[in-house]
Amino acid sequence: MITLAEVLKEYSSEVAIGPVDLEIPRGGITALVGPNGAGKSTLLTMIGRLMGMDAGTIEIAGYDVASTASKDLAKIVSILRQENHFITRLTVRQLVAFGRFPYSKGRLTVADEKIISEAIDFLDLDALENRYLDQLSGGQRQRAYVAMVLSQDTEYVLLDEPLNNLDMRHSVQMMQHLHRAAEELGRTIVIVLHDINFAGHYADRICAMKDGRVAEFGPPEEILTDDVLTRVFDTPVRVIDGPNGPLAVYY
Structure with missing residues (x-):
């Protein structure tokens, strides 16, 4: 499990990430989604200790990210920015x-x-x-x-927008590989995604962020709703029934 308690990163008196309280269960894929500037990548890099916190604590499998020796942490969590x-x-x-x-x-x-x-x-x-x-x-x-x-x-794998610059076919292939890694290799994958439909189809849980805070957290069927996505992305979103589950349509 990844546990964040009162995690805060302040850039100025008006711009901050957090405070964030979040528990990401062990196993499967957890997708971080939200508009640009919501704090998704910042949160991921703090979990991976590539960026320091101004307050709060982060634990991965019971290890305090701030105090665990780098040589030990590198055998628990890996990150790709x-x-x-x-x-x-x-x-x-x-x-x-x-x-x-x-x-x-x-x-x-x-x-x-x-x-x-x-x-x-x-x-x-x-x-x-x-x-x-x-x-x-x-x-x-x-x-x-x-x-x-x-x-x-490592059991815990953090990926920051691994679909960036990939076309549709290669994006699908990448998500299929990651889904297999979670299922067959027992990895716990936390991934930043821009495409809500990829998150809805492949993730076990979705953490929707807005303005540096966690707006919603839950299984895809709870997050992929008209009301939640319209509120998180500040644009009209309609969720329809697709052949393999809900699809978000925005325009």
């Missing part, structure tokens, strides 16, 4: 191997190599593992970064 992607003369396998650093400190063992191969195979990258990142499409690179995070072998 959208802005820390880089394209360089690394192969896919070399990139994915970075996920093993908390364990190997750069000296890969046979066990590390096995986990790296499993992550590559899981994301269907085995045919590309010796290709350089700058030779890949955007969708292929995105899968490689997610494979790197999975190879870190």
